[in-house]
Amino acid sequence: MTSVTDVSPARPAFRLTRAFHGLERLVVPALLIVGWEAFARSGMLPPALLPAPSAVLHALGDWVFGFDETTQTYSGHWLRDALASALRVFGGFALASLLGILAGVAIGWSRLFEKTLEPTLQMLRPIPPVSWIPLAIIWFGIADKPAIFLVFLGAFFPVLMNSIHGVKTVDHNLVRAGAMMGANGRQMLTDIVLPAALPSIFAGLRIAVGSAWMLTVTAEMVAVKSGLGYVLWDSYYFLRYDIVLAAMISIGLLGYLSDLGLKAIMARTLRWQQTTTVQGRAG
Amino acid sequence: MAAIELRNIVKVFSDKRRSRDLLTLDNINLDIEANDFVCLLGPSGCGKSTLLNIIAGFEQATSGRTLVDGKQVERPGSDRGVVFQQPTLMPWLTAIDNIAFHLKLKGVARAERYDRAMEFIDLVGLRGFEHHHPSEMSGGMNQRVGIARALLMNPSVILMDEPFAALDAQTKLEMQEELVAIWQKRRCTIVFVTHSVDEALVLGNKIVVMTRRPGRIREAVNFDLPRPRDITSPEFNDAKRHILALIREESTRLAQAS
Numbered sequence: 001m002t003s004v005t006d007v008s009p010a011r012p013a014f015r016l017t018r019a020f021h022g023l024e025r026l027v028v029p030a031l032l033i034v035g036w037e038a039f040a041r042s043g044m045l046p047p048a049l050l051p052a053p054s055a056v057l058h059a060l061g062d063w064v065f066g067f068d069e070t071t072q073t074y075s076g077h078w079l080r081d082a083l084a085s086a087l088r089v090f091g092g093f094a095l096a097s098l099l100g101i102l103a104g105v106a107i108g109w110s111r112l113f114e115k116t117l118e119p120t121l122q123m124l125r126p127i128p129p130v131s132w133i134p135l136a137i138i139w140f141g142i143a144d145k146p147a148i149f150l151v152f153l154g155a156f157f158p159v160l161m162n163s164i165h166g167v168k169t170v171d172h173n174l175v176r177a178g179a180m181m182g183a184n185g186r187q188m189l190t191d192i193v194l195p196a197a198l199p200s201i202f203a204g205l206r207i208a209v210g211s212a213w214m215l216t217v218t219a220e221m222v223a224v225k226s227g228l229g230y231v232l233w234d235s236y237y238f239l240r241y242d243i244v245l246a247a248m249i250s251i252g253l254l255g256y257l258s259d260l261g262l263k264a265i266m267a268r269t270l271r272w273q274q275t276t277t278v279q280g281r282a283g
Numbered sequence: 284m285a286a287i288e289l290r291n292i293v294k295v296f297s298d299k300r301r302s303r304d305l306l307t308l309d310n311i312n313l314d315i316e317a318n319d320f321v322c323l324l325g326p327s328g329c330g331k332s333t334l335l336n337i338i339a340g341f342e343q344a345t346s347g348r349t350l351v352d353g354k355q356v357e358r359p360g361s362d363r364g365v366v367f368q369q370p371t372l373m374p375w376l377t378a379i380d381n382i383a384f385h386l387k388l389k390g391v392a393r394a395e396r397y398d399r400a401m402e403f404i405d406l407v408g409l410r411g412f413e414h415h416h417p418s419e420m421s422g423g424m425n426q427r428v429g430i431a432r433a434l435l436m437n438p439s440v441i442l443m444d445e446p447f448a449a450l451d452a453q454t455k456l457e458m459q460e461e462l463v464a465i466w467q468k469r470r471c472t473i474v475f476v477t478h479s480v481d482e483a484l485v486l487g488n489k490i491v492v493m494t495r496r497p498g499r500i501r502e503a504v505n506f507d508l509p510r511p512r513d514i515t516s517p518e519f520n521d522a523k524r525h526i527l528a529l530i531r532e533e534s535t536r537l538a539q540a541s
Contacts, residue, residue, distance in 0.1 A: 173371045176341050179359035181385040181436065191388065195375045272375040272416045 051242035060246035063231075071243055074231055082254060085216050085227035088144060089258065092151025093212040097205060100156045104163020104204075105197070109189060121160065129153035129215055137223050147219035147227075154215040155208035162204025166197030199273060202266045209262055213255040228254075284353055285314035286440055286472045287338060292347035294333055307333050309497035311347070315440075315474060315489075320466055322487035323476045324526070330498030331476045332368075335442050338474065339365050352439050361385055364433030366443040370425035372417045372432070378424075379404060379413040382431045403431035406465060423454040427461075434465070440472040447482070459485050463510060480526055484519060485512055492529050495537060501529055 033053050039045075040052035047055070059071050066076020074081070103121070106113040129150050136146035170193050178192040220229025228247050235243035294308035307330040315321050323331040336342040337349055340359040349356040351363060359365075372381045380387070382403050383396035391399075404413050407427040417425050426446055433441050447455045463486060466473055477483050483490045484506065492501040504526060508518050 171371070173367055173369065174373065176339075176359065177365070177367065177371045177373075178388075179341075180339065180361065180363070180365045181388055181432070182361040183388050187388050191384075192373065195373070198375075270375075272418065 055242045056245040059242040081228050081231050088147045088216045089212045092148045093155050096152045096155035100159025101163050104160045105167050108164040108167025125157050146223045150215045150219045151212045154211035158207035159204040162200050166200025170196040209258045286317040287315040288350040289313040290348040292344045295345045306497040309499050317472050318470050320473045320487050321489045322483035323491050324483040325493030326495050329493045329495050332444050335444050335476050339442050361436045362438050364436050364438035364441045366429050366433050366446045368445045370429040374417050377414045378428045381428050385436045403435050407431045423450050443475045494533050
């Protein structure tokens with residue numbers, strides 16, 4: 001009884017807390033930025049070493065819109081740089097997703113693939129993608145290709161591992177139910193195992209998109225002459241830490257947006273799951 | 284010819300970790316006639332679910348023959364509808380898509396699938412919920428979908444493995460009544476596994492009492508009390524007393540042996 005009567009008067013209060021919900025999230029970032037600005041202006045460090053948030057914002061603004069050329073050659077070129085990075089991320093990520101899901105499902109589903117393919121892949125997995133940079137450069141030169149190759153390496157294994165896991169942990173009884181309803185081998189895979197493994201595959205894709213951004217930036221720092229990572233490293237040579245920070249913020253923002261996009265696709269695809277996950281309700 | 288013929292079924296599970304064999308089913312012989320409602324009654328671990336899985340084709344007997352409609356069972360198939368202990372629905376499909384899944388596998392067009400599935404939605408009383416996902420329905424509703432899914436295949440036998448065990452007492456009673464009504468309406472052969480004497484007596488017209496491991500058939504009791512059955516009637520209680528005596532006999536025998 002008490003639980004029932006407790007709920008209704010709580011409703012308006014609940015709405016009120018929801019209104020504050022958005023503001024709550026801003027408290028920590030706001031405090032950080034204010035503290036950073038104050039610290040930068042206090043003069044404890046030379047402004048060149050720690051640019052104030054206002055200076056970073058200024059650099060970012062000029063980089064994006066090109067209003068006073070404070071970022072010199074980068075002024076107004078942000079979109080071009082961001083696009084260059086985003087295309088590498090997308091290229092490597094798409095390739096990694098395709099091959100990762102294919103190989104993962106094959107290994108998870110068939111003993112033959114598990115025995116022949118998995119040991120080799122598992123041996124390659126612990127090698128950090130970054131350590132492939134020398135080979136990537138001598139194989140692919142200095143352009144998009146080595147970057148896409150590195151992104152592929154970073155994104156492939158999370159997709160692979162999660163696809164294998166997803167297929168292997170499919171409820172055994174669902175497979176039995178499928179056999180009972182007359183599913184043949186191919187239908188078992190496409191109509192039962194694959195949809196059942198999707199939540200796990202998506203978890204892999206989300207990890208992979210994060211790795212993809214990390215490796216794009218890494219590749220651009222050493223092997224490519226364009227993109228956000230290149231701007232970051234180039235500005236470092238010219239002691240423009242405001243641009244370095246602006247580049248870091250741009251990467252963070254784009255990485256976050258990629259994840260949001262992926263999350264939206266996942267929410268649509270896994271709509272059936274939403275009522276059972278904690279996350280679907282909490283947001 | 285009986286709908287299901289079990290001949291000298293033996294099932295041995297090899298326990299590899301302890302390197303010994305476990306005799307689970309010991310020489311089971313049973314004929315189940317068409318349109319029978321048979322309850323396999325026995326304690327946990329007596330192998331009744333294993334026996335059901337052998338008929339379903341999910342497991343192979345170590346030796347012996349299993350015939351359904353005169354044909355040897357080799358693998359699962361849509362001639363034997365199975366209702367699992369847990370609903371075991373495809374969580375990404377709605378109720379109607381789950382019920383019509385068999386038709387989808389056969390390549391039947393969507394409009395016809397839905398048309399045929401609606402009949403079974405109505406039969407199990409789920410009209411209005413056909414586009415709900417399993418996560419949006421209660422356990423009892425999901426189990427109804429599971430029953431409708433098995434019925435839609437129009438199988439010659441329906442195998443049910445304690446399908447109501449996870450339901451609350453009230454829902455369980457409703458589901459039992461509905462199942463009997465469906466069975467009377469559609470005249471199908473049902474093999475129903477349960478550990479509850481009351482459930483077996485409410486549902487079955489033949490009750491096969493099994494012994495504790497190794498599983499053997501203690502006695503197959505014919506029980507033709509008219510329906511709806513009054514669970515307080517003297518006839519019901521006589522039958523119950525008889526079956527309880529069989530079970531008790533079994534446990535005293537085991538107690539003396541140990």
